Amino acid sequence: METLITRYRNVTILAAVLFAQVLGLAVQVKRSSENESSRLIRIWAISVVTPLEKAIVGMQHGVGNLWHGYVYLRGVRQENRDLKAEIEKLRLEEVRLNQDAEQGRRLQSLLGFKEQYISRTVAAQVIGSSGSEQLRSVYIDKGSHDGIDKDMAVITADGVVGKVLRVFNSTSQVLLINDQSSGVGAIVEKSRLQGVLRGTPVGEVVLEKVMADEQVQSGDKVLTSGGDQIFPKGLPVGVVTKVTKGNELFLNIRIQPFTNLSRLEEVLVITQKAEKAPAVTEAGPTRAVDVLSQRLPSVPDKPPPEVPKKPVAATDKETNQTPTGKPNRPEVAGTTTKPSGTPKPAANVGSAPKAAAAPVTVKPATTSKPEPITINVSQPTAKPQPTAPEQNPETPPEPTPTEEKPH
Amino acid sequence: MPVITYTSQEQIEVYRFSIPVAIGVPLIALVAQAFLPRWLPFLTIFNLPFLVVIFFAVARRNPISGLLTGGAIGALQDALGGQYIGMYGIAQTVVGYGASSLGVKLDVENAGARFLVTLFFYVTHEVVYFTVARGLVGMTLEWSWMRELGSALANAILAVFLFALLDRFKRRT
Structure with missing residues (x-):
């Protein structure tokens, strides 16, 4: 027997090594729940090889950054201009998408989706x-x-x-x-x-x-x-x-x-x-008036109501807050006039959303020349009432002063 | 009168390698195998650890050394590849043993012989690997003769150049 093993020593060792590997393989396949017995050898292999790979990647990125950041700057000015234009475009798109997203979240919230x-x-x-x-x-x-x-x-x-x-x-x-x-x-x-x-x-x-x-x-x-x-x-x-x-x-x-x-x-x-569950943001959906008011910084806030008979707190809540608690901008909706007495021309709001779906016409109620300002937004908004804070037909009715908006 | 053939033991030289080369070359092959396909995905067609196993096995001409080298490199390849350890290990063990046994009997130092040996053992390697993967592990791999022969050819061509490069590290015993 000993002579046999000595004579076929190589084949015997080959068989032994193969048998050991097959055995190890079988153990791994059986314990395929990933808390594997072969973890140690993997850790060794990974810890030997990955530092080299990290060094190569680091070197490659270093050289690349040096080249692209300091040497190869051809066309960067033009690219910068293009990117700025792209940012403007995307900002406008973002306004539109925010409206859609907000509407979706509101509906999901109503349906209790998570x-x-x-x-x-x-x-x-x-x-x-x-x-x-x-x-x-x-x-x-x-x-x-x-x-x-x-x-x-x-x-x-x-x-x-x-x-x-x-x-x-x-x-x-x-x-x-x-x-x-x-x-x-x-x-x-x-x-x-x-x-x-x-x-x-x-x-x-x-x-x-x-x-x-x-x-x-x-x-x-x-x-x-x-x-x-x-x-x-x-x-x-x-x-x-x-x-x-x-x-x-x-x-x-x-x-x-x-x-x-x-x-x-x-x-x-x-x-x-x-x-x-998707929560509707405090600001509520961006409406045409919000967009317009952001783009017209010169428009002053609404002066306090001229009729002082009502309690001040109640008046504030009723007139100066949207259902979400955000200060209203009724001047754009037409309840007040600009100091100059003329509304800003439509050309000044040219950066309003271009991806428009429904035009919103805002009629200044108390101006002498009721020239409408037309901006384009995707969300169809009801024509604002001249004397009341604007309401979106999809938003719930304005709460009374005693109501609290759930967050 | 004794006849000395070209393949007689007297004419076949056995080589050895320094420890840095014996460890460094397989390690570089493993890193390159894991790293290069990131930029050039088609390079997965090459199996650098396999070529290193063949080279060491043929140069050392010792079946035990060949099968142990093959087993170790194969196990590391499995560990890095994330699959069960032993799949490449078994295939490389067989290849290491076979190549070194062949190296004892034949002169495989010239380019033509290296090309043929690599071609033959690549197919052997893939057959063993697929057998293990399907038979022992239960993986669903598709065998494609076109792909395997293409890979074998590519590896054999690479082997001719790679082995010529690695010949510089050989030391005569």
């Missing part, structure tokens, strides 16, 4: 990948010391990236959404069909579990549905590129992710989510 909010994120840099086609993952330079935990969602400004698979002290491994073992709850934006987003062995992303009789078209946007309890609802995922009949009852929907998963550099890890 919504998940991203309340804290940690920015991280991608320092490496798995280097394998079988497992699509990347390493980021933030770990448990930075508040990263397992199963946290990872996103970019473009869309969803993946989730945290493993966490080490100063590094984490992120499983990308195009890995075949990943799964993300998703919804088609237009048709509101829900499915599960999965990766394929070749690194594509497909939407599964959508019935074959449903209508999904190329170009439809796909968002997170929030059903996986990892990604908050409504994050952009990608766009449908191809829809074919699957093998079974389901459609085979191919998705092109918005984020370029093979060129990731900076990502955001969502470290804290908050679930709460």
